[in-house]
Amino acid sequence: MQQLLDSTGPNEVDTRTLQPLRKTLEERIRAIKWVEAQRQSRHQTSDPPNIKLRNDVHMPDNDDEQLWTAFEDTPAHPLINHYDHIDEPSDEIRKQLKDVFGLSEFRANQLEAINATMEGKDVFLLMPTGGGKSLCFQLPAVCSNIKTQGVTVVVSPLTALMEDQVSALTSRGISAFYWSADSPQHEVNAKLWSGDRKPALLYLTPEKIKASPACRNLLLKLYNQGQLARFAIDEAHCISTWGQDFRSAYQGLGQLREDYPKVPIIALTATANQCTREDIVTQLKLRDHAFFTQSFNRPNLKYFIKAKKKKNMLPEIVEFIKKEHPNHTGVIYCLARKSCQLLAEQLQKEGLSKEEKNRLLESWKADKFHVMVATIAFGMGIDKADVRFVIHHDLPKSLSGYYQETGRAGRDGKLADCVLYYWFPDFKKICWMIDQDKEREEALTPEAKKRQKDAAREVVKYCTNISECRRVQVLRHFGQEFNQHNCKAGCDNCLDNRPPITEDVTVVATNAIDAVRSLSNKGQQITQRQLTEVLRGANSNMIQDHGFSTIEGYGTCKHISRELVDIALDRLILLEILAISLQKQKTTFSAEYLEIGSAARNFKAKGQCLQVNWRPPPVKSINKPATVEKQKGKRRGRNSRSNDDDPIEAFPDEVGPSNISVDVMDGLRQLRTPSKQGNGDE
């Protein structure tokens, strides 16, 4: 860095974009030299530079990424800032930052976004969770020296979030209010039209704008009076069906540009990859917008994937919390309320009323209790600085969601653990939930369903990829390259120095396809567990009762361990080579039967092969004879619990991926060249 600076005089780095970078680098070099001097002399050699290092971050060696983020209040990274108009803050901005918000410095990209929106530009701000997005529309809302005057209308997805922000603003003396379903019209009118000064901020849900003509009339009246300063679309990713948080009312927000064309829009989110980003820009009809983004790496978060061995992991989680995080604050995320009910007795009622939810959230924030068990919807926008762990008891629905949920940990910059319990049945459950589509008023289109399933599929690939640093994988999802070296053993994969073993399991794949196809030709069905037994040539009652010992593929995978066969079959489902069909039984059971999937034809026709990377279990012998499995199979069968409204119940608690991790070498590898293959006919 120093060499780079020495070789270019100050005048040579003369673009507006690069000047702040030069200044920052010079400051950092000063700070690094100072730290080095401390290290060598072990006593203070000079005054410390006027730069604070983050807590818990050791001064890294030769490590640019870490160097950049090792400082508190890391400034904007101008080289990845897609807006070149960077000014010093005006006196008014500085004053409001200090006097109203009690802050002394801007964080990365805040000033730039504030300046751009105050100039009347559309802005897209993509900032990690806890990065400080709110300030970027709250501060302009209290400034007078701007292009667009009046009320900043904030669109926010949750009433709890709006309440939170409004009460924080009010306590700072800022005039703000939200218009909820319960707010009477005359109160809203009184706030807006009585007195000379309009409130600085008005919070609305997208549903309110969509469904309430009174609300739209009010916005129009403000607009006609030149009193609509800007629209701030918080959690803007909810507009996109690419994301898991899609809210149909958000899609109505495209109308804002049509109805109020002169009003600038600032869209804010922490979770948008390239597709979602483009979708947001298109749907909100942003024009010539300033785009700000920055490194999404959260160096103080540690990422771990653990095997979920049974449906309820509470005992293990309790042990983990007692050992690693006694008296620490944390969140346990579950997929559905039902899972929460299993985990938290408090949530065992029919569901929580709004008041109860608020009371629980407030108590948790006030440290009256430490651990919150929640569905992802409950935690959106949580601003609690000292969350020391985030545990995913169930599979997150997407990598973006996972990043956002884990992002609620360690907002104070101190170390925090993010633990995800993975097992494949959770993926099937998510797919089932998407197909049921119970949670929405409007049905999802088939394309949206497919996208959501693909998003869950990405999470499975993430969990089962044991060869690549977790940080590399998550950040790649956001289009950011990350050097594994900079993870600094901050994830399970970087910590585990046992190399994964690569196994070719094509034989499982081809025989599984043959077995399922030949059964279906005969009008018979088979479950995944039964297929594992068939392939491994078990001689159990189940095999005899169904006459499975005569079907194609029987015993062809005798030499492969049960775990590995299970992993291979999971993978075939993930890759849509096999599919699942859920069927109600005469009893209360729902059973999952395997079918041929849409990708099976290609797999066989193109002679593809399937490889998995895994770490075999350390103690158990891998190749258990089928006779032992026979006993196990029987036991499992008896222990299966079931429930007709929850397909996951069709899976026995005891059957899981054990302590195996798997990695698929990008799923399939083509061994033979397509030209040597047939034309697609099997």
Ligand SMILES: Nc1ncnc2c1ncn2[C@@H]1O[C@H](COP(=O)(O)OP(=O)(O)OP(=O)(O)O)[C@@H](O)[C@H]1O
């Ligand atoms: N310039 C700053 N200096 C210090 N603290 C700041 C600054 N800007 C914001 N903060 C603090 O950072 C915390 C997170 O801010 P905020 O809630 O706006 O984050 P966010 O980006 O909206 O996160 P999320 O995506 O999770 O909602 C808040 O406690 C806020 O007061």
